[in-house]
Amino acid sequence: MKLLPIGIIHTPFKQLEEMPIQPTGAIGVKGVVEVFEEFWAGLKDLDGFSHIILIYEFHQSKGFKLEVIPFLDLQPRGLFSTRAPKRPNPIGLSTVKLERIENGYLHIQNVDILDGTPLLDIKPYVPEFDSYTEIRTGWLEQARKNVDTQKSDDRFK
């Protein structure tokens, strides 16, 4: 399967080291999604949604290991139980707040994405599809209390 970018994500984060690791640690951080003009017609009606799901390429992640020490923990975990960027298929996923759309530029908030990231897809965030209660989160159960203040470092370069 071959993918082609439909846009570019612009953010304040020029380096992996200074980036929040998830949107909850990026509250208020603003970014702009530049959608290529040939896809603008597909943006109709999107401005009715307060949140959107961005699917993108972890373009600075090369290779992968099947066990990693995640930012939120001190011991190796299975890769698929983490959100680490080095994956067999380096696809990233972030739900962000959509502020407004201007001429194919999506102004977004709560951005945890590296500047210059190739955009692959946009989907509307719909709680009936995407939100669950009564959940368990394994090793993250304790660790996720620290997620808001944790920053990225160079471990996934």
Add this chain to the structure above:
Amino acid sequence: MKLLPIGIIHTPFKQLEEMPIQPTGAIGVKGVVEVFEEFWAGLKDLDGFSHIILIYEFHQSKGFKLEVIPFLDLQPRGLFSTRAPKRPNPIGLSTVKLERIENGYLHIQNVDILDGTPLLDIKPYVPEFDSYTEIRTGWLEQARKNVDTQKSDDRFK
């Protein structure tokens, strides 16, 4: 960007026409995710999570239109404001319930995915990253009340 499947998703849905359109319409529907053996080490710790996000290829969707009439509506909407499978990059996204893992087979529930679908990635579902309140859902605001009973048909073949 080139992607290679890391597994295959097995479900009761052999045809697009009989499929629920989202997991909420598929409550209790069981499926099995077969992860290829070379990736099994990456599944460690995943069984601690009650819900997982599957990223997969819409392998039966060819081509795309930038405006579509979604299952839940009667008028054309911008493609990126819908979850329609025919997209510039045909990447699917479903959060499912994880029942248990046995020898690289993930037994899942609430499946809205076509049988034989190529798996691209697995991510743990974490409410702090993936769940939002105080949201707006545009054209879906009224329509989504019907989402549980709506079935797929042949419009995206």
